[in-house]
Amino acid sequence: MEKIDNNKISSWWLLVPTSFLYIITFFIPLITLLVMSFSRFESSVTTVGFYLDNYEKILTDGITLKIFFQTVELSLMITLFCLLLGYPVAMLMRRVGPKARLWILLLVVSPLLTSIIVRNVAWVLILGRSGMINDLLISWGLISKPLPLMYNTFGVVLAVVHVYLSFMVLPLFAALSSINNSLEEAAASLGAKPLSIFLNVTLPLSLPGIMAGCTLVFILSMGVYLTPVIMGGNFVVTLPMLIEDAVRNRYNWPEASAMALLLLIAIGIMIVISSSIQKWVKS
């Protein structure tokens, strides 16, 4: 018994370097963020203390909460589109041979291999007033004046989905690959139609992948900054944009910290919901 305890202690020592690293790079900044969020910013000077000004402002200024919910809404929209587009791709990857699967995988992750600026500028060339799509539609006589394809929510969602699709496809593919083909074959041999097999066998068994993909995409979307700035023409406002403005243009670290904590809490809630659903699915 004593030996087992010693073994346990020795294995705990393995965690010491990582723990120190986490303390220095994660917990201390997090505590600083918390302390800063209760500080006061007045006449360009920050006073550390216990003030509720920043939280009061967030709750009562009539705009920060609104932008926060807009960010949640945008993130949910991006997550939904990623799921709708990603599921068929993951299904296809499961069905095709290894060579074709590799090509699809490369296609899906390719946006991650490109610089964010290059990617967004490419979208500008495609979706702009004189972009590829508008030029084609006008030359075919389908429209008389350019469609507003960017500098709005559509442009932002399209550009973000393009990148985050891979974060949906990979967990979905992992979940779908782990489903035993014989279950679907058994359902088919008992007379179930393809739609029924999908709804009653494939979809429920792939729920862990759906939840993992949705959680990942939602969390990433809540923090997305540069793409809305470029593709939304600053008309699509997200909470990270307010945080950036508070820090860069107003030097108001306390307010920015409070908003960052709000974002963290929202992400924490999403993770709790996601793991609860996964537990419920397993049970």
Next chain:
Amino acid sequence: MKKNKNKLSTISRREIIKGAGAATATVLVTPYFFVKAHAASDPKHMRMYNFDGNLGDFYTKHWYGPFMEKFDVKMDFIRLKGSRAPLEKVQAQINAGQPETDVLPLHPDQVIFAKRNDLMRNVTRSEIPESKNFYDQFFTEYGPNLVLWCYGLAYNTEKVKPAPTSWKILWDKQYAGKVALNEGLKDQTLQMVNLAFKGSPYPVDAETFKHLSDIRPGLVSLWGSGADAEQLFRNDEIVMTPFWNGRVTKLKKEGLPLEFATPDEGFFVRSSVYGIPKNARNPEMALEWLNWVMGKGPQKKMVEFGYGTPNKLVEHTPEEAKAVIVADPEVVKKAVKEDFTRILDNSASWTDMWTKWKST
């Protein structure tokens, strides 16, 4: 098997403890040595901010390169996005004991913030002999004002006729869907709206935003940086936007049919104070650089690039005078004075109003 396992775990435990101790010590001690090494000051080594895009290329070619060669100095550069130094970061660095740059360019509102938080070293005229050739109003307690830039109206000469003389042309229905405003320095936009409709840049109030709401359906974008606006012109997304003169000069050199107008209601002239942050590693070389860059030669290069200079000795060709704007006393009469204390103190409420406006 069990015996072997125990033996293995005993040996491993010692090794693990030693290894963990060493690793922990490394994790704890490395930042100390890093900071010490970082703090070591080499008199022939400077750390400077540089800008992105054309202005950054200009600095490298005309303000940093020749100085390094002449004074046999090594410079490391930190590239900035846009023209605004990250004062929020530098403030934290100064408080921690060492800023990452030896020279800090400050926008006018940043100067007030720096003063309130005691971030800059005082610089006197006697420390910079070249300051004798500068107009008095362009030398501050923290250093010289360099790079005089104007905020006026950039327009496409082929698509906007006749040449605009008023900011109100942005509200003209015939240009709806072809104009943009800047969010990067939103205070300038708000002051511009007030100039157009109230004749004075202040106060920023509900009426200001009512006029912004009127223009809102016709706006293509609220661009964030000068580079974004350049792209809007290049892609033919817009025909007109409030802009800075140097960017227009650059686009004209690229062959775009653009011109810069100074509306009759007034326009703005700004410049940056180049100073030395407190606890800078090499203030002596920073002073040397400031003195050199204020000289006639480097200042003439800036004029050729498209921005104005406070150096009295620099002469302008007619084209240069037209491009830099501030060389023409008649045009300068239209320049409107800005209240940067008000801008800084109201930035929170203006931002709230701005965010509310654009998200409705």
